[in-house]
Amino acid sequence: MNIFKSILNNLKVISTNANIEKNKQKFTPKQIIINDLHEQLVLLSQNKTEFEFIGINSNGNDCIYFAKDEENDIKFNIEFEAIEKTQLPYLKKIKDFAIKNNYSYREEVNDGVPYLCIKTKTNIEETIQLARQIQNEIFGNNENTKYEIVP
Numbered sequence: 001m002n003i004f005k006s007i008l009n010n011l012k013v014i015s016t017n018a019n020i021e022k023n024k025q026k027f028t029p030k031q032i033i034i035n036d037l038h039e040q041l042v043l044l045s046q047n048k049t050e051f052e053f054i055g056i057n058s059n060g061n062d063c064i065y066f067a068k069d070e071e072n073d074i075k076f077n078i079e080f081e082a083i084e085k086t087q088l089p090y091l092k093k094i095k096d097f098a099i100k101n102n103y104s105y106r107e108e109v110n111d112g113v114p115y116l117c118i119k120t121k122t123n124i125e126e127t128i129q130l131a132r133q134i135q136n137e138i139f140g141n142n143e144n145t146k147y148e149i150v151p
Contacts, residue, residue, distance in 0.1 A: 029149055029150065030149045032056070032147055033143065033147070034132050035128075037056065037127075037131060038125075040149055041066060041076065041127060044068065045074060045124070051151055053065050053068075055149070056131070056135075056147035056148070058145050060084065061084070061086055061087050062141060064079065065078070066131070067117075069119070069121050071121075072121065075120075076120065076122055076123075076124070076127040077118060077121065078117075078118045079118070080115070080116050081110070081113050081115040081116070083113055088114070090139070094116055094134065094138060095107070095116055097138060103118050103119055104119045105117060105119060
């Protein structure tokens with residue numbers, strides 16, 4: 001009888017561990033490199049993402065977002081918000097990047113959080129190129145940097 005109980009207990013533990021692993025995979029953010037961004041932007045353009053925007057983030061400071069342009073939903077804009085104080089210097093650098101590259105931008109403060117939207121109005125390929133440029137020039141990331149897809 002004790003062997004039977006032991007087997008049942010082991011099966012319960014195995015089943016519980018399998019469920020934990022499934023849930024862990026379900027809630028672990030997807031990781032990509034910048035060259036994999038195309039697939040994510042296609043999903044966004046097809047309204048197959050959880051929200052009306054996606055972002056990439058590797059270290060907490062370099063999170064940039066992509067949202068469909070309000071006037072033309074096959075074009076994208078790039079957004080940044082300084083949630084942490086460590087992100088404030090990057091806000092200025094991204095604004096300077098927009099000015100240098102002749103993009104209009106909109107600055108706001110949402111619930112005390114500075115926010116910047118660069119009106120790039122770019123297609124998927126152009127958006128990826130700009131994301132690569134911003135991540136490299138402003139945040140020092142490279143082609144091999146792993147990003148989590150957020151939210």
